[in-house]
Amino acid sequence: MAEVSLQGEQRVFMTGNEVIAWGCVAAKADIMYGYPITPQNEIMHYWTRLAPKYGKKFLQTEDEISAGFTMLGGVLTGRKAFTGTAGPGNVLMQEAAGMAEMMRLPGVFFIQQRGGPSTATVIYAQQETQLTCFGGNGEGHRLVYSTATHQELFDYTIKAFNMAWTYRFPTFILADGYQAKMREPLTIYEPEARGVKLVPTPAVVGENKPGKKFKHLRNTYNTEDELYEVVMANQRDWEAMAAEVVEWSEKGCEDADIIMVTHGIVSRAAMGAYDQLRAEGKKVGFFRPITVRPFPEKELRAAVKNAKKILVAESAYGQFLKFVQTALYGSTIEIATMLRPGIGITTEELVEEYNKL
């Protein structure tokens, strides 16, 4: 593959899907496997336009099952491979994600959430939070970044590839239709020029070297004990990774009475509400997990320790709330909720909700 990428830094005004395609170029991804589904399509549109210029490849598959598994094929041969999907496509792709977890195959999945469970709306939701974190028939041994801005989409695209191949767990960028389709300014850059090293992606199989020792990979086990050993080894590795990769952001939690707990694009609205309410002298706090899997449980507990209440707001009916409740198990803090499946949440609505509490 040609080792060309974008040069230096550039201020741009792009849609989120375009940002992801450029992020993949910047991360020197080799190949995308994908199947059309709204609102993810333009990742493929931009990638297929960029691919020939940068010596990259693309395969349009027959469905998302195939997109997931062909991507794992690419990963096995040592290519930096990725895919993107949404909604029902995300459901189909979980089979491959499960195999990736158990066989310790990296690979990056871009999820642009849409309303569900349905074939429409294709616009926006946060209803794939549980699915993206725990969609397989396993233990959720994966890494999920929930982004909020276009700059993050670019930064975390590069990071997702690096983390996936460092820890060898499937890695997801969890965004949504709004992030996919809206346009905003950001800076795109060549990661190595900023001192961000790109993690190599060695081949697992298919290297034709003289005297090589063959490798046999499988996702089948003969006994319960054999499976248990593998899952538990993965669990230990996942926990070790969790401690190193967990990310969150918080503001004003030290002296806050009420803390807004949100993720993804809803945290953009929460940040707006925070600024507005603080300007009015209100003691409000802001807490946002950036990794929703692993979840910053310890950090959330510490952040809310002096508060009276938290307000959990999400564009789903309690999916993120369950993560928060699990993290706060044993705490007696009051939890107010704003649960709006498939509906956007604005700064004004959060301010109004805060004022009711």
Place this chain on the structure above:
Amino acid sequence: MMQELKENNVLQPAMPASWNEDTKPHKFCPGCGHGIILKVLGEVIDELGIKDQMVFGCDIGCSLLSWDFFASDSVQTHHGRTAPVITGMKRAKPDIIGVVYMGDGGGYAIGSQHLFNAAVRNEKITIILCNNCNYGMTGGQMAPTTLPGMKTETSPYGRDVAETGNPTKGPEMVAAVAPEGAYVARGTIANVRQLKGFIKKALENQIAGNGLSFVECLSSCPTNWRTNAKQTWEFVEKDMTQYFKVGELRTPQAKEG
């Protein structure tokens, strides 16, 4: 004495050099056809010298028991998903020899969309599909290839084609949709010499980069058929071939020059 027999080609070598000796004897049931197909495949791999280039992908069902069969790189995937995994590899790294090994359930039921579309796209991989008229590993249920009237665990009174349709003719389907360059054949464990020719051509076709190569192998499952040796052989040789015609369905046109 042994050496003499070997040298004079009276006694064949015990196993192909491409086999992984550590996992032999293999794990298939007595009388199962998988061992014959994999022996033929092993001999072809030896003759073509592609052991180190090959990535062998196997599916779910009895075919998964071949995950450590060869002294080559291999990957065992999920049910029906072997064609996508090997396709993904071949697209990303075209210098491998990608072999998909699966059963009729994997190819014609749960993974039929993958087989169909790999054929339409003429993926430069080799697919070897074992047709034994039933789901073996799960205990002998009706498969897409179960013959009309044949009794299985989910068609205990015999397959009723009015309700379940006719048995799938995989090579015919692949031959109908694959572009020029594809190689498609149906062989049988009852004619090993012919089967070996088909499998060899199927791998040579991939090496030449012409397109998809697909070989269905008529095979046996005495465990689930509940047949003795004589009945098993009669079923493979006579009953199956009446419905599933053995022979080449597509060969690539000779290239000019």
